[in-house]
Amino acid sequence: MINRQQPENSIYFSDLKGIVKGRLIKNDLPDRKVSYLVTDSRRPTLNADSVFLAIKGINHDGHNYINSMIDAGIRQFIIEDENKLECFDSVEVNVFLVENTIKALQNLGLYKRNNSNAKIIAVTGSNGKTIIKEWISQLLYDSEKVIQSPLSYNSQIGVPLSVWGIESYHTIGVFEAGISQKDEMPLLEKIIKPLYGIYANIGSAHESNFNSIEEKAKEKAKLFIGSKRITYCGDHEIVKDSLSIYTDEKLNEWSVNNPDSETNVKYIHKSETTDIEITRKGRKNSFTVSLNDAVSLENLTHCLVCLLDIGYSPTYLQDQLPLLKEVDMRLTIKRGVNNSFIIDDTYNNDMAGLEAALTRVNQFQHVDKRVVVLSDIQQSSISKELLYSQVEELLKSFKIDEVITIGEDISSHLNYLSGRKISFSDTSEAITNYPWDDLDTSLIIVKGARKFQLEKIVRRVEKKIHGTTLEINLASLANNLNFYRQKLDPGVKMMVMVKALAYGSGAIEIGKILQFHRVDYLAVAYPDEGVNLRRNGIYLPIMVMNPSPESFDMLHRYDLEAEVYSLNFLRRLNTYTIEEKKHFNVHIKLDTGMHRLGFNADELEEAASIINSNEFIHVKAVFSHLAGADSSEHVEYSNYQNELFSRMSENLANLLDQGFLRHLSNSAAIIRFPEFQYDMVRLGIGLYGIEVNEIHQENLIPISKLKTIISQIRTIKKNETVGYGRVGKAVRDTKIATIAIGYADGFSRIFSNGNASVYIKGQKVPVFGNVCMDMTMIDITDIEDVKEGDEVVIFETTQHLLDLAKSARTIPYEILTNISERVNRVFLSE
Ligand SMILES: *Cc1c(COP(=O)(O)O)cnc(C)c1O
Numbered sequence: 019m020i021n022r023q024q025p026e027n028s029i030y031f032s033d034l035k036g037i038v039k040g041r042l043i044k045n046d047l048p049d050r051k052v053s054y055l056v057t058d059s060r061r062p063t064l065n066a067d068s069v070f071l072a073i074k075g076i077n078h079d080g081h082n083y084i085n086s087m088i089d090a091g092i093r094q095f096i097i098e099d100e101n102k103l104e105c106f107d108s109v110e111v112n113v114f115l116v117e118n119t120i121k122a123l124q125n126l127g128l129y130k131r132n133n134s135n136a137k138i139i140a141v142t143g144s145n146g147k148t149i150i151k152e153w154i155s156q157l158l159y160d161s162e163k164v165i166q167s168p169l170s171y172n173s174q175i176g177v178p179l180s181v182w183g184i185e186s187y188h189t190i191g192v193f194e195a196g197i198s199q200k201d202e203m204p205l206l207e208k209i210i211k212p213l214y215g216i217y218a219n220i221g222s223a224h225e226s227n228f229n230s231i232e233e234k235a236k237e238k239a240k241l242f243i244g245s246k247r248i249t250y251c252g253d254h255e256i257v258k259d260s261l262s263i264y265t266d267e268k269l270n271e272w273s274v275n276n277p278d279s280e281t282n283v284k285y286i287h288k289s290e291t292t293d294i295e296i297t298r299k300g301r302k303n304s305f306t307v308s309l310n311d312a313v314s315l316e317n318l319t320h321c322l323v324c325l326l327d328i329g330y331s332p333t334y335l336q337d338q339l340p341l342l343k344e345v346d347m348r349l350t351i352k353r354g355v356n357n358s359f360i361i362d363d364t365y366n367n368d369m370a371g372l373e374a375a376l377t378r379v380n381q382f383q384h385v386d387k388r389v390v391v392l393s394d395i396q397q398s399s400i401s402k403e404l405l406y407s408q409v410e411e412l413l414k415s416f417k418i419d420e421v422i423t424i425g426e427d428i429s430s431h432l433n434y435l436s437g438r439k440i441s442f443s444d445t446s447e448a449i450t451n452y453p454w455d456d457l458d459t460s461l462i463i464v465k466g467a468r469k470f471q472l473e474k475i476v477r478r479v480e481k482k483i484h485g486t487t488l489e490i491n492l493a494s495l496a497n498n499l500n501f502y503r504q505k506l507d508p509g510v511k512m513m514v515m516v517k518a519l520a521y522g523s524g525a526i527e528i529g530k531i532l533q534f535h536r537v538d539y540l541a542v543a544y545p546d547e548g549v550n551l552r553r554n555g556i557y558l559p560i561m562v563m564n565p566s567p568e569s570f571d572m573l574h575r576y577d578l579e580a581e582v583y584s585l586n587f588l589r590r591l592n593t594y595t596i597e598e599k600k601h602f603n604v605h606i607k608l609d610t611g612m613h614r615l616g617f618n619a620d621e622l623e624e625a626a627s628i629i630n631s632n633e634f635i636h637v638k639a640v641f642s643h644l645a646g647a648d649s650s651e652h653v654e655y656s657n658y659q660n661e662l663f664s665r666m667s668e669n670l671a672n673l674l675d676q677g678f679l680r681h682l683s684n685s686a687a688i689i690r691f692p693e694f695q696y697d698m699v700r701l702g703i704g705l706y707g708i709e710v711n712e713i714h715q716e717n718l719i720p721i722s723k724l725k726t727i728i729s730q731i732r733t734i735k736k737n738e739t740v741g742y743g744r745v746g747k748a749v750r751d752t753k754i755a756t757i758a759i760g761y762a763d764g765f766s767r768i769f770s771n772g773n774a775s776v777y778i779k780g781q782k783v784p785v786f787g788n789v790c791m792d793m794t795m796i797d798i799t800d801i802e803d804v805k806e807g808d809e810v811v812i813f814e815t816t817q818h819l820l821d822l823a824k825s826a827r828t829i830p831y832e833i834l835t836n837i838s839e840r841v842n843r844v845f846l847s848e
Pocket residue numbers: 515563643683684685686700701702703704
């Protein structure tokens with residue numbers, strides 16, 4: 019028999035009793051694993067193993083969403099409001115009633131932390147936490163298995179959710195902690211229990227819920243009560259003072275100004291790069307980075323000084339530096355229209371953050387005009403008059419020429435006499451009424467609270483690199499993932515196929531969001547694709563389907579799991595692993611009728627004997643692929659493949675000395691053959707919104723929209739022709755629009771001459787003449803009110819995709835994966 023492999027430290031619902039200290043009020047279902055903790059009812063991770071924790075907030079009560087969570091398929095709950103028990107009257111569920119759900123969540127985090135041996139680095143401070151966290155993870159990538167908190171999860175709820183992600187294989191954790199009032203930090207300290215700490219800067223602004231900035235700094239310092247070493251910059255007096263409660267041997271101070279610091283830092287600016295000279299204990303090390311601005315340099319120095327102190331070698335760190343990525347979540351610089359630059363900080367809005375964003379203006383010497391777009395600022399401790407007079411001072415000191423205010427509060431309270439002020443009540447009004455296209459050689463800082471959705475303004479002023487854009491909606495992706503998760507039996511794992519740039523959508527972004535939603539595995543076709551994911555912070559297990567012996571080094575270095583598909587390949591791997599003494603996780607592919615890659619039944623004995631005599635090859639899984647799962651015509655063949663797979667894998671289980679997972683189903687089979695699930699399924703096209711069986715299409719949303727713009731419009735006379743080969747001949751006077759997409763973008767030449775249509779304002783418009791490499795002409799004679807620059811949709815709905823596929827005599831997979839890399843990908847999260 020094959021054992022279902024479980025991660026060693028799985029927690030079951032019944033185990034929660036000892037952890038969350040509640041009463042088991044309902045226990046209708048057999049015990050299940052607890053993999054996912056859901057606290058946000060808007061974005062649940064739906065799975066048989068999910069547990070919904072109903073949390074009471076100030077403006078929000080999770081208990082109000084219990085019914086919708088039940089409708090969505092969640093069956094395990096932790097609640098605190100006894101009055102809501104009636105929600106469960108007519109369903110079979112398991113429910114714990116606890117005194118306080120946030121406490122319960124924190125206890126879950128605590129439990130995970132106490133069962134992990136990972137060394138934890140914790141980061142706190144007002145600005146830069148997220149960047150420091152990302153950079154530490156990137157720098158350690160080559161030597162550790164790193165877990166980090168997703169996004170900016172740093173609160174009383176975010177921290178335990180992050181810590182919950184620690185698995186037994188992680189060796190290092192990097193978590194950020196933030197507080198909004200007194201007495202919160204000791205709790206976070208207990209859950210994170212950092213061995214090392216980094217205390218980034220502290221802003222100068224007044225903060226709600228604290229009497230002074232000093233008080234807040236002292237509260238934050240409590241994160242390091244149990245830490246061995248704390249890295250900080252001694253030039254920040256308030257930070258330094260707040261740490262004076264600790265003994266000297268705990269303090270890993272660095273300084274630019276104070277020669278008495280244990281570590282001295284000097285920045286030597288060159289034209290493109292900066293040398294960071296770090297002198298510790300009489301030894302000087304120099305690191306070259308392609309960063310120039312003070313904020314980034316300080317953040318990176320924190321990382322370097324901390325990692326040197328832990329014991330990573332200067333040469334190792336220098337090797338990693340060129341691989342650092344700008345962390346584009348919080349503060350990114352983008353190219354705008356007409357030679358402008360945009361600092362995109364549409365992420366949060368407080369005074370400290372505003373100051374941090376403004377300090378970057380000095381990086382841009384060659385702009386003619388400095389513009390700040392600013393929304394209402396949320397801060398309750400001081401009066402609005404005082405708050406906005408501080409904002410005014412800041413804007414003045416950074417010589418801002420123009421401020422565009424968005425929101426009632428800021429518009430009425432902010433006076434900006436040192437420059438121009440233009441006010442709007444909301445974002446859409448600003449988008450419509452401000453002359454964005456007139457901005458020329460400007461620096462545009464866009465900064466605002468999330469709810470104002472200032473990213474729409476960024477999108478408005480961002481330079482369109484190429485008129486054609488593929489918009490990918492991550493919320494639709496989550497919807498589709500949840501739909502398939504609900505189809506799985508309890509305990510069945512989910513592998514997601516992100517080969518071919520995640521079916522054209524963009525591998526890294528999709529990989530990150532899947533990691534966030536805690537899928538179990540990713541799969542790619544080629545080793546390069548796996549390396550790209552690893553290099554960008556994806557630590558999920560990754561299967562590589564088409565590896566070659568030349569890539570063994572790379573597979574090993576990046577911890578990629580090879581598909582082993584033939585005796586020849588296995589022999590090469592056998593020799594390599596023994597010579598190099600390197601461990602490999604592999605997936606054995608069986609040919610059950612696809613006849614592409616895989617072992618035949620009569621090769622299994624030899625394969626097993628090679629593997630049994632090799633201590634380095636670890637069989638994670640045995641799998642096969644169905645040739646016709648999407649078609650009712652081939653049901654019999656699919657059943658035959660399944661039976662053969664069942665027999666062959668059983669045979670291998672008897673032959674091999676080690677246990678493994680089994681997986682067979684692709685998207686189509688998850689729907690059509692629920693009985694083929696085994697231990698894991700491999701989701702592909704369904705995630706991207708196409709239900710190939712066409713049974714459940716209404717439950718899925720296509721995640722991408724391909725659109726372009728009209729470059730030019732002209733009218734031609736009857737009998738004139740359009741484009742190469744003169745195949746487009748006008749049978750009447752015809753209005754022609756040239757659009758900015760061609761076959762090099764993935765808009766196939768087969769679509770020429772009416773073979774496919776595109777959409778303007780929802781109306782179908784046929785292609786006219788031959789599709790060119792970079793452009794296509796369409797007939798807009800019958801469409802009213804069209805002008806140059808208008809949007810043209812290539813596909814958006816499932817029907818569009820199916821129609822295009824049909825015209826090209828292919829399948830939607832090919833349409834999606836043909837979209838070339840030069841097409842700009844834009845990711846939307848709502
Ligand atoms: C691409 C692929 C899948 C996913 O197939 P979909 O039809 O997109 O769900 C599954 N398994 C293997 C081996 C694949 O190559």
